[in-house]
Structures are given as structure tokens and as C-alpha cells.
Amino acid sequence: MDQQRILTILLNYRTPEMTLQAAAAALREMENLPGELLIIDNGSGDGSYEQIRAQAEARGWLASGCLRVIAAPVNGGFGAGMNIGIKAGLSDGSAPEFYYLLNSDAFVQGRTIRTLRDFLLEHPGAGLAGSYVRGTDGTPHRTAFRFPSIAGEFEASVRTGMFTRLLKPWVVAMDLPQAELQVDWTAGASLMIRREAAAAVGGFDETFFLYFEETDLCRRAARAGWRTHYVPASEIAHVGSASTGMKAWQRTPHYWFDSRRHYFVKHHGHAYAAAATLARAAGSLIYGLRRLIQNKPQADPPYFLRDLILYSLRAMAAPRPEPSQETRPPSSLAKEPK
Structure with a gap:
């Protein structure tokens, strides 16, 4: 064996x-x-x-x-x-x-x-x-x-119980499972x-x-x-x-936006990626309104919504290669045992 x-x-x-x-x-x-x-x-x-x-x-x-x-x-x-x-x-x-x-x-x-x-x-x-x-x-x-999905992006940024309940099948972070679970x-x-x-x-x-x-x-x-x-x-x-210092971010780093966009474009295409960004921005705007009215705490790093919108506009203006399922893996995996 x-x-x-x-x-x-x-x-x-x-x-x-x-x-x-x-x-x-x-x-x-x-x-x-x-x-x-x-x-x-x-x-x-x-x-x-x-x-x-x-x-x-x-x-x-x-x-x-x-x-x-x-x-x-x-x-x-x-x-x-x-x-x-x-x-x-x-x-x-x-x-x-x-x-x-x-x-x-x-x-x-x-x-x-x-x-x-x-x-x-x-x-x-x-x-x-x-x-x-x-x-x-x-x-x-x-x-x-x-x-991640369009609905999940909206739920993650709106941070409102009503929407979380309505969009439960798309909430990215699941309730903590108590037993083994396929995820x-x-x-x-x-x-x-x-x-x-x-x-x-x-x-x-x-x-x-x-x-x-x-x-x-x-x-x-x-x-x-x-x-x-x-x-x-x-x-x-x-x-x-x-290593990343995420908890103390004063601005969301460029590579986070790069990775997010690459994921959505790679797996769903440019139109879906744009819709996911609109959903995230809409949720952030609603939460921002709640912050003004209800004195809610700041949840995202400073200037997150502005940075997201500016990044997305620049990305849309750039040349758009077709999304690929290919990866950039190591040149070869280690050999299997003989």
C-alpha cells in the first residue's frame, strides 16, 4: 500500500x-x-x-x-x-x-x-x-x-440583514458549519x-x-x-x-482589485465582471447612506468605493483580451513515484 x-x-x-x-x-x-x-x-x-x-x-x-x-x-x-x-x-x-x-x-x-x-x-x-x-x-x-457572484457582491457590500436573508443562497461567507460539509x-x-x-x-x-x-x-x-x-x-x-497587513489597510491595494477582476472575467466574462462591480458599488452606496443616517461604522478601507470605481473605469478603457481558462502553472509538477 x-x-x-x-x-x-x-x-x-x-x-x-x-x-x-x-x-x-x-x-x-x-x-x-x-x-x-x-x-x-x-x-x-x-x-x-x-x-x-x-x-x-x-x-x-x-x-x-x-x-x-x-x-x-x-x-x-x-x-x-x-x-x-x-x-x-x-x-x-x-x-x-x-x-x-x-x-x-x-x-x-x-x-x-x-x-x-x-x-x-x-x-x-x-x-x-x-x-x-x-x-x-x-x-x-x-x-x-x-x-462569488453578482448577488454575493451586493450582499457583501450592503451589510443589511434584510438583504442577507433574501440573498442567503448567494452569501459568500457561510455560517460556520458544525460538521463536515462540501463547500x-x-x-x-x-x-x-x-x-x-x-x-x-x-x-x-x-x-x-x-x-x-x-x-x-x-x-x-x-x-x-x-x-x-x-x-x-x-x-x-x-x-x-x-504578511499582507490587511487588517490595517489604509487603502485597498491595487493587487486586490486586479485579482477580483481577473476572477470574474476569467470565469464569467467581461459583462458579468462589470455587473458584479455595479452590484458592489450599489451595495456600498446604500451602506454609506445608512452610515449617515444610523451612524454605522466604517466597514471598508478609506476611499474603497472611489478606488473601485476608478479602477473599473480604467480597466474598461484598457484593451480587453478574451477571458481564458488557462493558468500559469509551474513548468511541470513533480514526478509521480515509480
Whole structure:
């Protein structure tokens, strides 16, 4: 019988101490699991690679053969970094049976990795499985999602109970499931992917720098016949936005708008993408009116609506290539074991 090996891929961007903590927790879990841990420094350029490698050597991780550290030449984003790990495979050059993607600010909790692997072993049609995520303060994070849509964009921006109830089938962030559930997509902070599913979709689309890359991956996997599941028995503690600084955004970065537009155009076409933006803007305007009347708190980063409209107008004026289902995967995935 196959060993059912797991390659845990841990992506670092300028958080070396936190990455080492996440690696230590993952290695403790993997002591009795076949596989390896691969840390990729995603073009940090701040000495992170050297610091992580030195600490890994000092702790005996490198000599044990259970861990490798790779430096990406540039920061191509989350998907590009993970593709490097998928392409690298195990230290013997073969592909594992499972890839486990783990954020540098995510800490496994005892049987996180084994639970996801066992779930995929027990459910042959499941290609991807994600964990229950809680903050380090114990606050649950909603990480079971539906695919974005025009109705979902409106609901997310209008932030009004009446519309949420009316549009419930399209609300992107689902109520926290208490049991295992098939979902459209789940967060990449703790995500296990079957080798065959990874091969079927060719890895991440590297056009996405950050955000929407997991959404796109799960959507392409679904089209290839692979299900995505949320598995709450698998748990991680997650700091959240440690590398991206999302919680402290003073303006929404350009790459978020790029990723959002690429997702909608790629999967639905230009007209649908424009309608989704109109729905988001309409919802934001309604919520803005409620803020004036009811003293509601600011929910989006400053100037979000203005930035969304200006970005969309510039994008509409630019040349419009036909939407493509093609991705920019690694040049080849690691070879399957002989």
C-alpha cells in the first residue's frame, strides 16, 4: 500500500520568527506521518531566508531530512510561491500523495494534518479539504465559502440583514458549519490537496498575486470533477494578515482589485465582471447612506468605493483580451513515484 506521503508547504514572507513557530508545530504533528516539510521564502529580501535556514540547521531539522528551505528569487504572490513547492515535490524528486498548504501565521493543533489526510483517504471524490480556523484568541473565523457572484457582491457590500436573508443562497461567507460539509471553496491557510487534483488543475493561476487564488483553484478543481470540503475536526490557530497587513489597510491595494477582476472575467466574462462591480458599488452606496443616517461604522478601507470605481473605469478603457481558462502553472509538477 502507498505510504500516503504528505508534503507540507509553508510560505514565508518577512515573518521568519512566526514561520519558525509554525514549522515547529507542523513538525511535531508530522513525526508519525510519512512526508516532509518545505519552507519557501517568497522573495522576502530582508534576511528571512538566511535566518530561517540558520535556525533550521541549529535545531537539527535540516540534518534530519524532515525539512528543506528554498528561496524564491522574487515574490510572485501566494500562488506562485506554493507552485514552487508543488513543483519541487519531495526531496527524492517524486510527488507526494498529498500537498498540505500552511500559512506562516497558522499553527496546527495536534491532529490537524492527519485529520485532513485521513478525510481525503476516506472520500475518494474529494480533492481538497480545509480546516476549521480560529484566531489565536479563540475567535472562530468563517472559512467555508460559496463562489462569488453578482448577488454575493451586493450582499457583501450592503451589510443589511434584510438583504442577507433574501440573498442567503448567494452569501459568500457561510455560517460556520458544525460538521463536515462540501463547500465551493475554503481558505488556503490550512488546505490539503490530493496529488491527482493538483495535477488536474496544474497548480495555482499565478496571475493572482494575492486574494481569489484559492477561489479560482477550487473552481477549476470542481470543473475537473474534484470536490472541496470543510473539515472542522481539523483545526488551526491563525493570526491572520501577518504578511499582507490587511487588517490595517489604509487603502485597498491595487493587487486586490486586479485579482477580483481577473476572477470574474476569467470565469464569467467581461459583462458579468462589470455587473458584479455595479452590484458592489450599489451595495456600498446604500451602506454609506445608512452610515449617515444610523451612524454605522466604517466597514471598508478609506476611499474603497472611489478606488473601485476608478479602477473599473480604467480597466474598461484598457484593451480587453478574451477571458481564458488557462493558468500559469509551474513548468511541470513533480514526478509521480515509480
